[in-house]
Structure formats: structure tokens, C-alpha cells
Amino acid sequence: MTDLHGSAVATGTGDRSRPRAALPALCATQITGWGIVYYAFPVLNARITADTGWSTTATTGAFSGALVVSALAGIPVGRILDRRGPRAVMTTGSLLAVAAVLTLAWAPNLAVFTAAWLLAGTAMAATFYQPAFAAVTRWFGEDRVRALTIVTLAGGLASTAFAPLTATLAEHLSWRLTYTVLAAILAAVTIPAHALALRGPWPAAPAHPTHQTGDGSRSVARSRPFLLLAVAFTLNGFAMYAVVVALVPLLAERGASPTAAAWALGLGGVGQTLGRTLYRGLARRTGVTTRTVALIVLGGAATAALAVVPGPYPLLLLLAVAAGMVRGNLTLLQATAVADRWGTADYGRLSGILAAPAAIAGALAPFAGAALAHALGGYPQLFVLLAGVSLAAAALAAGSGIRRGT
Secondary structure, eight states, X not given: OBOTTSOBOSXXXXXXXXXXXXXXXXXXXHHHHIIIIITHHHHHHHHHHHHHOXXXXXXXXXXXXXXXXXXXXXXXXXXXXXXXXXXHHXXXXXXXXXXXXXXXXXXXXXXXXXXXXXXXXHHHHHHSHHHHHHHHHHHHGGGHHHHHHHXXXXXXXXHHHHHHHHHHHHHHSOHHHHHHHHHHHHHHHHHXXXXXXXXXXXXXXXXXXXXXXXXXXXXXXXXXHXXXXXXXHHHHHHHHHHHHHHHHHHHHHTTOOHHHHHHHHHHHHHHHHHHHHHHHHHHHHSOHHHHHHHHHHHHHHHHHHHHHOOOOHHHHHHXXXXXXXXXXXXXXXXXXXXHHHHOSTTHHHHHHHHHHXXXXXXXXXXXXXXXXXXXXXSHHHHHHHHHHHHHHHHHHXXXXXXXXXX
């Protein structure tokens, strides 16, 4: 069987070799990993600073440091995934994640707390979407879009499941005991799931026309289409994450109450999940470059609409949901970007390189967005700027198409 570019795919091999429990296991571990390692922190941060006296800037900076470490570590992790598969990587990452959360729970000072977050960043690189995407892409071959959609739909439930659970635990326990309980849940779910459910043989990577030599992935990473796509994803990632963080203060400037603004943010997450259900159909009907440009432009249009529409609140809520739907599609767009263009042979390494600058931009977006809003005179002005950034990203993405035979 061949893929869209005429190369052999591992669909048949993957059907025989992939472990049956891989997809449900990855769904469970994405919900649990994201829910505990990532989403518990925003819920607990106010309690952490109140109890310890550490500044919010310092604790949030430590968290952002974890995201930067995750982005950088994703490149060597991807290389290991390409060669050996996900089982050892994700099981080791789960052990590191549990150790990191326990260290967070009992950190005696800010230095240890920060070090724990840096360790958590390494664990994120080995357990979050990138390694899960690499596993699904190789094992599921041509059926990867369906499988990726299922995994991201599950991941989208992480905040829904664990933000309320974390808040409930924190009402009855200290933040340290809350993190300890969450670490126990993390260990109980992710370590055995990764160790036992990902035991299938790792299929040989299919050949791809762009991979004519042993350093094919290196050639791809230096190519003009790859570099343009990386810059486009970086700019768009910055705009997307800045919009998410700045939505609540924007709506507050529009007169919404804190509760109403929080509902808009939450329903944007629902829109994100809904959007992911539509991606498979979009992928069947559009070319990869057209799809990339269209989704980035739609994201910029939603940002611009939020910038210029003053209300009423129901209309702003609708725009927040629409923006969330675009974000949901963009997650799958990035997950499939490498395989759709260059095949799956070096998916882990190439996707790690492609994702790293975008992830770093996303980590810096909350701070940069707040600073830009102050400098520009308000959040509506910031959203106009972010819409322009998205349009610039779309223009770069338009030049990332690959000429066949090169």
C-alpha cells in the first residue's frame, strides 16, 4: 500500500504489530498526564504562593521554564522514538513525572521547586502529545488521522477532569498533600499503562521519496519548506497561546464579570474539542498547504473579530467558541504536518524540531502578551496585533509547499 506521496506505509504492518491496547492506553495517559502535570498548577498556584510567600512571577516562571525544557528535550526524545518506539521513552517519562510532582509537593524552597519543574519539563517531552503522536503515526499508518483525533479528544478532557478534582482536593487538603495524592494517581495510571500497553513491536519506517540518503531527516530540516513551516507555526503558536491567556482580561475590558469571562474561556475549550472532530473530513477534502493556510487565516480572523466586536456578551461567547474550534484543528494540523509532507520515517525527530520553537513561543506568550497589552494601551489593541501575526504566519505557510520530485 502507498501513501499520498507514493511511498510505502506501515498500515498493513502496523495493523499486525501495533498493540491492541495502545490507543486506549494513550488516551488514558494523556488525560492523566496533562491533567496532573500541567493543569493542576493553575488551580494550585494561588495556594502555593499564599502558603510559601514565593511570588507569583517566580512560580509561574518556573512553570514556563518547564515548557521551554520540554520543547528543547523533545528533539532528542523524538530521535529515540524513531529508533526504538514509545514504550521505554514514555515509561521512563512517567517515572520522571511522578518524581517531579512529588518533589513539587515537598519542595522546601523556591530553588527546589524550580528544579522540580525543570524535571517535569523533561517528563512532558517524554509523555505528552509529541511521543504519543509519534507512536500513533507509526503504528496506525494511513489511519493515523482518526487515531490522532481520538488521542487529542481525550487530551482535551484533561482540564475538564482534573481541574475540578484538584480544586476539590485542595479544599480539604493542603496544596502539598493535594500534589501528593495527584502523584499517586499519576503513578497508578501512567506507569503501568505505558509499560504494559505499548509492548508491540515497532514497525520499520516506510521509505519516502525525500529520504534518498541516510541523512534524509537532516536534509528535510534544512529545506526551505520546512524552515518556512517552522517559522509559520512559531508565529501562529505565539498568537494562539497569547489569545488564550488574554481572553479573560479582554472580556473584562468589554464589561464581562470574572465568572462570565471564565465561562467564555471554558467554552472555548469545548469548541476546541468540537473542532478536532471536524479535522478528519477537512483533511480528506483539502491539500496540506491549503489546509494549513486556511486554518491559520481562520484563527487570525477569529482573533480580529474578538478585537473589534464590543459585544454583546453572547456574541463574544460565540466568537470564543469559534476561536477554540480553530485551535482544535490547529493541534491536529501540527500533529500531521510532518507525516503529510515528508512521510513517517523520521517523524519523531522532525516533529520535535518543528514543535520546539512553537512551544517556546507558547511558553513566552503569557508574559509577552501582558507586556504588549500594557504597551499598546489595552487588550483589544493586542488582539489586533496578534491577528496580524497570524496573517504573517499564513503568508509564510503558503510558501511551505513541497515540489514533487525534489
